[in-house]
Amino acid sequence: MTPAPTPKSLRLLRILRVALHLAWGVFIAGIVFxxxxxxxxxxxxxxxxKKILGMLGVECHLHGNMPxxxxxxxxxxxxxxxxxxxxxxxxxxxxxxxxxxxxxxxxVIGFLAQQSGTLFIQRERRHHTAAIIKEAAxxxxxxxxxxxxxxxxxxxxxxxxxxxxxLFQAAVIxxxxxxxxxxxxxxxxxxxxxxxxxxxxxxLLESFKSVLSRRRIHVDITxxxxxxxxxxTRREISDAAESAIATHxxxxxxxxxxxTPADLPAAAxxxxxxxxxxxxxxxxxxPH
Numbered sequence: 001m002t003p004a005p006t007p008k009s010l011r012l013l014r015i016l017r018v019a020l021h022l023a024w025g026v027f028i029a030g031i032v033f034x035x036x037x038x039x040x041x042x043x044x045x046x047x048x049x050k051k052i053l054g055m056l057g058v059e060c061h062l063h064g065n066m067p068x069x070x071x072x073x074x075x076x077x078x079x080x081x082x083x084x085x086x087x088x089x090x091x092x093x094x095x096x097x098x099x100x101x102x103x104x105x106x107x108v109i110g111f112l113a114q115q116s117g118t119l120f121i122q123r124e125r126r127h128h129t130a131a132i133i134k135e136a137a138x139x140x141x142x143x144x145x146x147x148x149x150x151x152x153x154x155x156x157x158x159x160x161x162x163x164x165x166x167l168f169q170a171a172v173i174x175x176x177x178x179x180x181x182x183x184x185x186x187x188x189x190x191x192x193x194x195x196x197x198x199x200x201x202x203x204l205l206e207s208f209k210s211v212l213s214r215r216r217i218h219v220d221i222t223x224x225x226x227x228x229x230x231x232x233t234r235r236e237i238s239d240a241a242e243s244a245i246a247t248h249x250x251x252x253x254x255x256x257x258x259x260t261p262a263d264l265p266a267a268a269x270x271x272x273x274x275x276x277x278x279x280x281x282x283x284x285x286x287p288h
Contacts, residue, residue, distance in 0.1 A: 002187070003187065003188065003214060003215060003216070004215065005213055005215075006057075006212060006213055006214060006215045010215070011212045011213075014055060014056060014057070014212055015212070017055045018052065018055055018056065021048075021051060021052050021055060022052075022108050022109075022112075024048075025048055025052075025108075025112050026108065026111060026112065028044060028048065029111065029112055029115035029116070030115070032044070033115065041094075042069055042093075042094040043069060045090055045094040045116060046069070046090060046091055046092075046093075046094055049087040049088075049090035049091040049094075050091045052087060053084070053087055053088065053091060056084070056211055056212075056217065057214060057215055057216045057217055058084060058088075058217045058219060059216055059217065059218050059219070060088060060091070060219050060221060061218065061219070061220050061221070062092070062221050062222075062223075063220060063221065063222040063223070064222050064223035064224065064225070065223055065225075066092055066093075066223055067092065067093045067145075067179060067223070068093065069093065069094075071093055071145060072143035072144070072145065073140050073141070073143050073144070073145070073174070073176055073177075074140075074145050074146075074176055074177045074178070074179050074226075075140070075145070075146045075147075075148055075168075075170065075171050075176050075177070075178045075179070076089060076093070076095055076145060076146070076147050076148070076178075076179045076181060077148050077149075077150060077178055077179065077180055077181065077241050077245075078147075078148075078149060078180075078181040078182065078183050078245070079149070079151065079155075079157075079160055079182060079183055079245055079249065080149035080151050080153070080154050080155070080183075081154055081155060081156065081157045081183060081185060081196060081197045081198070081199070082154065082185070082196040082197055082198050082207070082211075083109075083198050083204070083207065084196055084211065084217075084219075085149070085183055086113075086147075088183065088219065088221060089147055089181070089221075090116075092221070093145060094116070094145075095144075095145045095146060095147030096116075096117040096118065096119060096136075096139055096144050096145065096146055096147065097113070097116075097118045097119070097146075097147040097148075097149075098118075098119045098121055098132060098136060098146065098147070098148055098167055099113060099118050099119070099120055099121070100120070100121060100152075100153075101120045101121060101122045103118070103120065104118075104120050106204065117139075117144070119132050119135060119136060119139075119146075120132075121167075129166055129167075132167075133166070133167060133169045133170050133173070134173075136167070136170035137169075137170040137173040137174045137176075140170060140171075140174040140176045141174055146170065146176075148167055148168075150163035150164050150165075150167065150168070150238060150241065150242070151163060151164075152164050153199070154197065154198050154199040155197070155199055156192075156194045156197040156199050156200075157184065157185060157192045157193075157194060157197055158192060158194070158251075159251060159252070160242070160245065160246045160249065160251045160252070160253065160254055161254060162242070162254040163238045163239075163241060163242040163254075164238070165234045165235045165237070165238035165239075166234065168229075168234040168235075168237045168238050168241075169234045171229045171234070171237055172229065172232070172233065172234050172237070175229060175230055176229060177226045177227065177228065177229060178226065178227040178229055178237060178241060179223060179225075179226055179227075180223070180224040180225060180226075180227055180241055180244050180245060181221060181222065181223055181224065181245075182220075182221070182222045182224065182245055182248050182249050183219060183220075183221055184219065184220045184221075184222075184249060185197075185217060185218065185219045186218050186219070186220060187218070188218070193214075193217065193218070195210045195211065195213060195214050195217070196210070196211055196214070196217055196219075197210075222248060224244055224245070224248055227240055227241060227244070242254065
């Protein structure tokens with residue numbers, strides 16, 4: 001069941017509001033961050049992210065025990081479908097994402113990403129990857145949270161790509177816990193909504209138009225729990241994360257042979273009841 005298209009007048013209003021909000025974001029990143037305490041910045045980014053999602057008609061439904069602003073020194077890992085994913089996770093707990101280097105060249109968004117502490121990686125350069133891993137580990141040591149999409153690119157949500165294990169080395173170096181998340185965009189009938197996906201040969205402009213075409217975008221974000229990394233190799237961490245996320249999304253785990261059950265992480269997924277309230281207050285059981 002495909003939802004009715006967004007009226008043209010609403011699309012134009014959204015474009016105007018988003019443009020003004022992006023301009024406000026540039027002002028915040030370029031001016032406000034320089035004159036306010038660093039301790040305020042995560043809360044500012046969180047509020048800004050929630051507002052732009054609201055402007056785009058994104059209704060987020062959280063499941064499980066979500067981290068709060070007091071969560072420090074963890075790696076948050078998720079599957080990846082859309083540029084919206086970044087703002088969705090920012091709205092939960094602002095992170096220092098590891099992103100491909102060409103994002104830095106995107107108009108406006110690249111500047112905002114750079115000012116928010118994104119680590120840009122050139123995957124084709126092994127020495128650069130090693131340097132980013134070292135920097136990520138140092139940031140974890142100082143209490144920052146790192147955001148990681150280990151597929152390395154986006155999909156349309158109907159499959160999961162193999163996880164790259166190299167960046168999990170930061171968790172090994174710092175002995176950092178890994179929080180596992182799933183992101184699933186859905187239609188009213190519960191099926192996967194591919195409209196928000198930014199993948200394949202789509203341009204960023206085409207993807208933005210696709211998002212605008214939806215009056216409402218429903219997305220489920222589930223925190224599966226914490227994966228203990230103590231004594232594990234980066235490949236073991238990567239495989240456990242991949243299997244747990246694939247199992248929850250009911251997708252084949254890329255590194256599993258057909259018919260082989262996926263292994264769940266050592267920590268049991270949260271049993272907290274889901275809520276339809278967008279970005280509710282964290283449960284008392286939130287990690288850290």
